Every structure is written in C-alpha cells, then in structure tokens.
Amino acid sequence: MNSNNNPIGLFDSGIGGTSIWKQIHVLMPNENTIYLADSKNAPYGQKSKDEIIALSCKNTELLLEMNAKIIVVACNTATTNAITVLRSKYDIPFIGIEPAIKPAANNSKTQTIGILATKGTLNSALFNKAVEIYHTTKIIEQVGYGLVQLIESGSMYSPEMTQLLQSYLNPMIEANIDYLVLGCSHYPYLIPQIKKILPSHIKIIDSGEAVAKQTKHVLIEKTGLNSYNQNCDAVFYTNSSSKVLIDILDNQYSVIEKNF
Numbered sequence: 001m002n003s004n005n006n007p008i009g010l011f012d013s014g015i016g017g018t019s020i021w022k023q024i025h026v027l028m029p030n031e032n033t034i035y036l037a038d039s040k041n042a043p044y045g046q047k048s049k050d051e052i053i054a055l056s057c058k059n060t061e062l063l064l065e066m067n068a069k070i071i072v073v074a075c076n077t078a079t080t081n082a083i084t085v086l087r088s089k090y091d092i093p094f095i096g097i098e099p100a101i102k103p104a105a106n107n108s109k110t111q112t113i114g115i116l117a118t119k120g121t122l123n124s125a126l127f128n129k130a131v132e133i134y135h136t137t138k139i140i141e142q143v144g145y146g147l148v149q150l151i152e153s154g155s156m157y158s159p160e161m162t163q164l165l166q167s168y169l170n171p172m173i174e175a176n177i178d179y180l181v182l183g184c185s186h187y188p189y190l191i192p193q194i195k196k197i198l199p200s201h202i203k204i205i206d207s208g209e210a211v212a213k214q215t216k217h218v219l220i221e222k223t224g225l226n227s228y229n230q231n232c233d234a235v236f237y238t239n240s241s242s243k244v245l246i247d248i249l250d251n252q253y254s255v256i257e258k259n260f
Contacts, residue, residue, distance in 0.1 A: 003149050004224035007032035007233070008215065009068030012058035014042035014152045016186025017074025017237075020097060022184045022210035025234070026074070028219075030226045032233045036260070043148035043182070044077040045118025052120060056082035060090055069223045072154055072215055076117060076207075080124035093222050095215045098130065099183035100205045105134035108179050108202075110157050112138040114172035116148050117183025119143045127183075133218045144184060146247035152188050154244045162193065169197050182206040184230075189248070223242060 010030075014037050021035050032164065036059050044052050056078045058135075063071055071078045072095045073086070079096035087094050104113040121127055122141050131139055133199055150161050172180065180202055182188060188206045195204070219225055226232070234253055238245050242255035247256070 003069055005032065005226045005228055006067045006223075007034045007062030007235070008070055008072060008219075009034050009036075009066065009150055010072040010074045011036040011038060011056075011063065011078070012075040012185055013044035013055075013077065014148065014186065014240075015248050016151065016184060016189070017072075018147065018245070019185050019188040019206070020072060020074040020208050020211050022115065023208040024215055025185045025232070027212040028088040028216055028225065030098065030228065030232055031115040031219075032226060034063060034068060035234070035236045036062060037240070037245050038260075039152055039245075042152050044075060045116060045120040045143075045148065047120065047174060049071040049081045049120075049124075049170075052078055052081040053140055054087050056086055057089065058260070059215050060086055061114060064090065064092065065107060068092070070095065070219055072211065074185050074211075076185060077120035080121050080126040084126075093218050095211060095218060097185060097207050099127065099181045100207045100210065101130050101134060101139070103138040103141075104179035104181050104205050108137060110176045111136065112140065112142045112175055112176070112177045113179040113181060114142065114169075114177040115181045115183050116142050116144050118148070118186060119145075121183050124177065138175070140177060141174065142173050144168060144187065147190065148184065148186050149165060152240075155248065157185070157193070161176060161190075164192055165190065166197055171195065173202070177215050178202055
C-alpha cells in the first residue's frame with residue numbers, strides 16, 4: 001500500500017484525545033486513523049516524568065507496528081513531558097498538543113487568563129517555558145484534580161463534577177480572567193458545563209482545531225495525504241472497558257478492547 005494511505009496514529013491517556021481526533025476527522029475526512037486510549041493508566045497527569053515517557057514510548061511503538069505515518073500525541077501531559085524524547089528516539093513526525101497560552105495572552109483585555117490543566121502539564125519544563133514568554137500577563141493556574149477520572153468513569157455529568165468545576169473556576173472569575181485555556185484534551189467535553197459557570201464574556205480556548213491544522217500541514221510536507229477519495233477507516237483501541245469510549249463517539253464506531 002502507498003505509504004501516503006497509511007493511518008494517522010493518535011494516543012492519549014484515555015478517551016480525552018478523541019476531542020482531537022474529531023477535529024482531525026472533520027478537517028481530513030479521507031484520512032485513515034488509529035486511536036489508542038490508554039485508559040488503564042489514566043490519568044497521566046499524576047505520574048512521574050519517567051513514567052509518562054515510558055508510557056508514551058509504549059504507545060508510539062504500538063502505533064508504529066500498525067504502520068502509522070504520523071503520530072499525534074493527543075495528550076497535553078504526554079506532550080509537555082515526553083515529546084522531545086519521542087522526536088529524538090523515533091523516525092516519524094510527531095504532533096503535540098500544548099495549552100493555547102499564546103492566543104489567550106495576546107487577546108486578553110484584563111491581562112489575566114486562567115489555565116485548567118493536569119498537574120503533569122503545569123509542572124512540566126515545556127509549559128513553564130511557555131509561561132515565561134508572557135510574563136506581563138497574570139496567569140491563574142489550576143490543577144483539575146479528579147476531572148479526568150470522572151470523565152473516564154462515565155461520570156461527566158455528575159454532581160461531583162459540577163462541584164469540582166465550580167471550585168476550580170470561581171476563583172478565576174473573581175480574579176477577573178477573560179480567557180480560560182483548557183490544558184487537557186479531556187476538558188473540551190466539559191465545555192457545556194463550564195459555560196454554565198463562567199460569565200458569557202469569558203472566552204474558552206482549546207487546542208483541537210490548531211492541532212488538526214498542524215497535522216494536515218505536516219502531512220502535506222512530510223508524507224502526503226491519503227490519495228484515495230473514499231471513506232476513511234477509523235479504528236479505536238482501549239485497554240479498559242470500551243463503554244465510555246463508545247459513548248463519547250456517539251455509538252458511531254466500534255471499539256476494540258486490547259491489552260497494551
């Protein structure tokens with residue numbers, strides 16, 4: 001098979017990276033994709049850097065075995081902690097996902113923005129290097145303790161989720177943020193609930209669309225787009241129960257349970 005027609009590989013510490021997959025699928029509907037949901041090891045945000053790197057290498061090698069032509073690290077924590085190692089170790093293009101600080105800081109009128117992310121992302125050197133660039137902007141950082149676990153367990157709309165979101169977002173509102181940056185690929189699924197808490201003037205930014213555009217750009221430059229003008233093949237794997245992943249995909253795709 002022409003390598004142009006090989007799949008785009010994506011991995012995340014669970015189902016959250018499907019928010020990135022959906023943007024890629026909308027932008028490039030003819031591309032074949034393989035998605036790995038490493039839900040057994042979620043959340044990555046509470047693990048050490050060495051653990052995150054090891055898990056990211058494991059996922060990368062599985063996607064390489066499946067002939068991925070490019071790998072999207074659809075996880076903020078894995079990107080900020082492991083992508084430098086991945087790029088040095090494997091001969092394949094990698095696309096990362098980082099909190100979209102730049103558009104928020106550049107457009108903020110109050111010069112105060114909020115970032116909701118995992119502990120692993122907020123503590124990473126890559127994230128802190130990005131923060132230093134925008135030192136004139138006040139950045140309210142908040143670890144989203146418990147959010148990924150609730151999403152992964154199918155409790156996205158639980159009272160506990162509402163309570164956690166309120167406790168994380170209310171101090172940001174009081175600090176006069178006008179942009180909220182979502183620094184975890186799971187969090188876009190919480191936008192409807194977040195909007196109920198935030199005043200309407202606060203804008204929410206996630207990285208999904210930008211990651212999809214960058215993936216297309218690198219594909220055109222490095223490997224080429226799928227030359228078949230036909231429906232794509234989308235394959236999803238999880239090393240945990242498939243139910244939540246099937247639900248998040250609106251029951252439109254089958255999910256394979258696999259030990260990895």
